[in-house]
Amino acid sequence: MPLNVIGTGLGRTGTKSLHTALSILGFGPCHHMVEVLHHPESMALWIEAAQGRPDWESIYTDYRAAVDYPSAAYWRELTDHYATAKVIHTVRDADQWFDSVHATIFAPESLARRAGEDDQANFFSGILKRVPSELDDRTVMTEFFRAHTRAVIAAIPPPRLLVYQVAEGWEPLCRFLGVAQPSAPFPSENSRAEFIDRIRALKLASSNP
Numbered sequence: 001m002p003l004n005v006i007g008t009g010l011g012r013t014g015t016k017s018l019h020t021a022l023s024i025l026g027f028g029p030c031h032h033m034v035e036v037l038h039h040p041e042s043m044a045l046w047i048e049a050a051q052g053r054p055d056w057e058s059i060y061t062d063y064r065a066a067v068d069y070p071s072a073a074y075w076r077e078l079t080d081h082y083a084t085a086k087v088i089h090t091v092r093d094a095d096q097w098f099d100s101v102h103a104t105i106f107a108p109e110s111l112a113r114r115a116g117e118d119d120q121a122n123f124f125s126g127i128l129k130r131v132p133s134e135l136d137d138r139t140v141m142t143e144f145f146r147a148h149t150r151a152v153i154a155a156i157p158p159p160r161l162l163v164y165q166v167a168e169g170w171e172p173l174c175r176f177l178g179v180a181q182p183s184a185p186f187p188s189e190n191s192r193a194e195f196i197d198r199i200r201a202l203k204l205a206s207s208n209p
Contacts, residue, residue, distance in 0.1 A: 003060055003082040005030075005177070007067030008075040008152045009090030010145065012100040014166030015068035018090055020187040021170075022065045025179050031059075031066035036123070043123040046070050050126025056081050069105070070123075073130040079156060086177065087161045089152045094142040106135045 005027050009015055019032040036042055045059050049070075054077060060066060067088070071078060079087055106112055112124040113135070134140040153163065162176040166188075170181040 001061070001064060003064065003066055003078070003085045005065035005067075005088060006071065006075065006078050006082060006085045007065070007088050007090060008072055008079070008156075009067070009088070009164075010072055010097070010101075010148060011069045011105050012097055013090035013092050015072075015090060017166045017187045018088065018164075018173075019067050021166075021173065022067070024182055024184065024187070025174065025177060027065045027177070029063050029065075031063045031071060032068045033070065035063075036070065040120065043119045047119065047122050047126060049074065050122075050129065070127050073127045075152065076155065087152070087156045088173070088176070089149065089156075089161060089163045091149055091163060091165055094145045095138070097145055098138050098141050101141070102136065106131075108136075 005022060007015060007018060009018075011033065016032060016034070019030045019034075022028060022030045036046070042059065045055060048055065049059070054074070056078065066078070067090075079085065104110070111120065112128060114121055114124070132140050132144050149163070153161070162172065164172060164176075166186070169186040174181045
């Protein structure tokens with residue numbers, strides 16, 4: 001099925017909360033990094049995409065929406081390929097984002113920075129090619145974060161784009177998507193502690209097959 005919604009916001013901008021919110025609103029299943037970690041066989045398709053041979057239909061065959069990495073790394077390709085999809089760009093304070101991402105996704109001991117030649121290492125290598133190599137440099141990374149937002153705003157026309165902070169809750173999101181607001185509270189998921197616990201569990205599982 002074609003993607004109806006594409007999230008261009010980088011990881012640690014509320015993408016897991018948005019992932020759940022979109023599913024509640026009827027735009028699921030929604031792709032997110034957790035889908036890749038739970039289905040590591042899909043990494044081979046992402047490795048092909050990183051090498052310039054994407055098969056988006058196979059990657060997203062069971063999904064109606066996509067947020068977070070790895071999708072956000074390919075936002076230009078995806079918004080071109082799925083030209084009618086609505087685009088949601090999640091944002092937050094750049095320094096707060098750096099603090100969060102440096103403690104989680106791009107932490108020195110993270111899966112993304114693990115050396116190796118297996119599928120997992122090659123998968124993350126494809127993402128890292130699309131971010132600065134100076135992952136520990138606050139100035140470089142926060143400028144990359146701001147530049148990413150500027151690039152999305154320049155590329156996607158306003159009727160198709162929502163620049164959004166998840167703290168805004170249901171109202172702007174539902175208005176943009178043209179759906180009714182649910183009565184349930186807006187989801188708040190994947191805190192820094194939850195992220196670290198999830199990765200610790202994945203590492204433990206992989207070391208004890």
